[in-house]
Amino acid sequence: MSIRGRAAVLRAINEPFSIEEVEWKTDDPKRVIVKTHASPFCSTDVKNWKGQLYKIPPTILGHASIGEIVWMGADVEGFRIGQRVSVPGTPECGHCYYCSIGEVWQCGELFDLGGIYPDIAVGDDGAEISCAGCVGGYAEYMSISMNQIFPLDSDLDSVTLSMLGCGITAGVGSVFNVAQVKPGESVAIVGAGHLGLWAVQAARLAGASQIIVVEWQEDRARLAEGFGADAIVSPGRDYELGDEVVAEVRRLTGGRGADVSLEAAGPTAAQRLALLASRRGARVVYTGFEIGGAQLTIPQVETALQSRQIRSSQNGQVHMRSDLQRYTEMIERGLLSADGIVTRTYDVAELDLARDNSGSFDDVCGIIAFDH
Ligand SMILES: [Zn+2]
Numbered sequence: 583m584s585i586r587g588r589a590a591v592l593r594a595i596n597e598p599f600s601i602e603e604v605e606w607k608t609d610d611p612k613r614v615i616v617k618t619h620a621s622p623f624c625s626t627d628v629k630n631w632k633g634q635l636y637k638i639p640p641t642i643l644g645h646a647s648i649g650e651i652v653w654m655g656a657d658v659e660g661f662r663i664g665q666r667v668s669v670p671g672t673p674e675c676g677h678c679y680y681c682s683i684g685e686v687w688q689c690g691e692l693f694d695l696g697g698i699y700p701d702i703a704v705g706d707d708g709a710e711i712s713c714a715g716c717v718g719g720y721a722e723y724m725s726i727s728m729n730q731i732f733p734l735d736s737d738l739d740s741v742t743l744s745m746l747g748c749g750i751t752a753g754v755g756s757v758f759n760v761a762q763v764k765p766g767e768s769v770a771i772v773g774a775g776h777l778g779l780w781a782v783q784a785a786r787l788a789g790a791s792q793i794i795v796v797e798w799q800e801d802r803a804r805l806a807e808g809f810g811a812d813a814i815v816s817p818g819r820d821y822e823l824g825d826e827v828v829a830e831v832r833r834l835t836g837g838r839g840a841d842v843s844l845e846a847a848g849p850t851a852a853q854r855l856a857l858l859a860s861r862r863g864a865r866v867v868y869t870g871f872e873i874g875g876a877q878l879t880i881p882q883v884e885t886a887l888q889s890r891q892i893r894s895s896q897n898g899q900v901h902m903r904s905d906l907q908r909y910t911e912m913i914e915r916g917l918l919s920a921d922g923i924v925t926r927t928y929d930v931a932e933l934d935l936a937r938d939n940s941g942s943f944d945d946v947c948g949i950i951a952f953d954h
């Protein structure tokens with residue numbers, strides 16, 4: 583069977599995406615072909631486009647998506663053609679070491695690849711094209727492992743649900759699963775982008791008594807207030823006001839610092855700030871990364887002596903088979919909202935524009951949407 587469609591291919595680092603017809607392979611019995619409905623443009627892909635996270639062209643970026651199954655390999659069971667599935671950025675194979683000990687967010691099917699992703703399509707020039715992060719969502723179709731598709735039972739639109747495998751899981755999961763925010767706690771959230779704004783909503787739901795958002799961009803700060811932030815503190819665009827922010831967060835929290843401090847921004851300066859804005863013994867959660875090879879310098883006394891717990895939030899430590907549906911139902915019931923987080927949608931041919939508007943912070947989240 584031959585499946586052809588449009589894709590935005592990263593042919594060369596720092597060059598415009600190549601919008602071209604490619605042919606998806608159907609030779610792996612453990613994969614499915616998913617017709618893409620929508621894929622969020624994630625700020626991570628600004629860095630991927632610049633070559634800062636080791637992606638190897640030619641490749642299709644886009645590490646979260648939603649769509650419907652149009653082809654299944656011979657070994658694929660438990661799914662059906664036409665089924666709508668979420669494609670998050672992390673698989674859950676169920677039998678690797680990490681899945682077997684319950685730490686599915688470190689599944690070996692993705693992380694043991696060492697950044698060498700499978701070739702899933704062929705260009706008209708014969709070039710083998712990989713899917714970055716094992717998704718490749720900026721294309722009309724995707725070739726996905728049967729361990730990385732999760733059926734969704736919902737009437738919600740695909741544009742909203744496309745964020746499940748990226749901003750929603752990372753933002754909501756950071757609060758519920760990683761930080762485990764308790765009622766009455768103070769929470770500082772550094773960065774109110776498409777991840778931090780979900781975290782603000784989750785912190786409110788968890789019963790945080792005080793939510794302090796650290797954000798320099800006005801539009802995002804106003805959105806955070808709408809979602810329940812009690813105070814906004816600006817760190818300056820390059821975090822040059824970090825010391826003042828730390829002093830202000832401490833002032834707002836009885837001189838101590840926040841009970842929970844969550845970084846959702848990316849720069850190492852934001853992670854250092856999140857640590858220093860927290861109280862002794864706080865849970866400090868890191869979700870972002872700046873560029874490959876970046877080093878984080880943090881003070882020794884505040885970490886080794888003062889009992890702060892630094893926790894990583896890869897994919898919000900979610901269990902996809904249960905959490906995706908739960909988060910979907912929370913959106914359906916109005917407990918979580920995408921209002922204002924989706925800035926606009928783009929055709930896949932406009933991927934360069936989506937990248938520019940993400941890199942300039944004009945878009946909170948642009949969604950690459952496809953006819954379906
Ligand atoms: Zn696994």
Ligand SMILES: [Zn+2]
Pocket residue numbers: 624625626645646748749
């Ligand atoms: Zn992402």
